[in-house]
Amino acid sequence: KAGVTQTPRYLIKTRGQQVTLSCSPISGHRSVSWYQQTPGQGLQFLFEYFSETQRNKGNFPGRFSGRQFSNSRSEMNVSTLELGDSALYLCASSFTGLAGGPNTGELFFGEGSRLTVL
C-alpha cells in the first residue's frame, strides 16, 4: 500500500510570491491534515479536511488556505509569502481523522515539503 505522497519535496520562493503544495493520502483515507514544522515550535496544526470539507482549523492567518478534492487529494496554498513561512510542511492522512475523542485515528505522515522563502 503506497504511503502519503507530498509534492514538491523542496522549493524556494521569494517574499510576496505564493505557493501550492500537494498531498496524496493513503488509499481509503478520507482525512488529510496539514502541519507546519519549524525548529523550536514543533508541529503546528494548520487545518484538516475530511470528505472535501474543512473540519478543523488552526490559528494561522488567512494567507494559509487549503482544499480537498473528491479523490481525497489535498492542496494547501500560502499567498504573499513571508520569511517566517520557511518551514517543513507536513501532510498526514488518517482513516477516521481528527474527530476527537476515542475515534481519533493514527496519523500517517508524508515526507513533507520543505519551503524556503528568501
Next chain:
Amino acid sequence: GQQVMQIPQYQHVQEGEDFTTYCNSSTTLSNIQWYKQRPGGHPVFLIQLVKSGEVKKQKRLTFQFGEAKKNSSLHITATQTTDVGTYFCAGSNYKLTFGKGTLLTVNP
C-alpha cells in the same frame, strides 16, 4: 484552548542509559498518541493509549497514561543509537494537539 506540554526539550544520554519524556495536558484527554521523528525524517506513529492508568510496552519502550488522563510518559530502557530522534506526544480531546517534542541524542 487545549495545551500539551512536553519535557524535557532536549536529552542527551550515553548509550545504555535510560531515557524518559513526559507529557502534560491542560485538559483531560480521551487518548494520547506517541510519534517518533528521526533526523531528516517525518513523524511515525508509535502507539495510542486510551484507558486511565494504561501501560503498554514495545520492546525497550514503555508508555504510560496517567490515572487522571492528563499526563503520559515514554520511557526507553538501555538506549541505543537507533533511538535517536524527536519523540512527540499528541493528546486528543476535541482535537489532536501535539507537544513540542523531546529531542533525544545518544552518545555511542
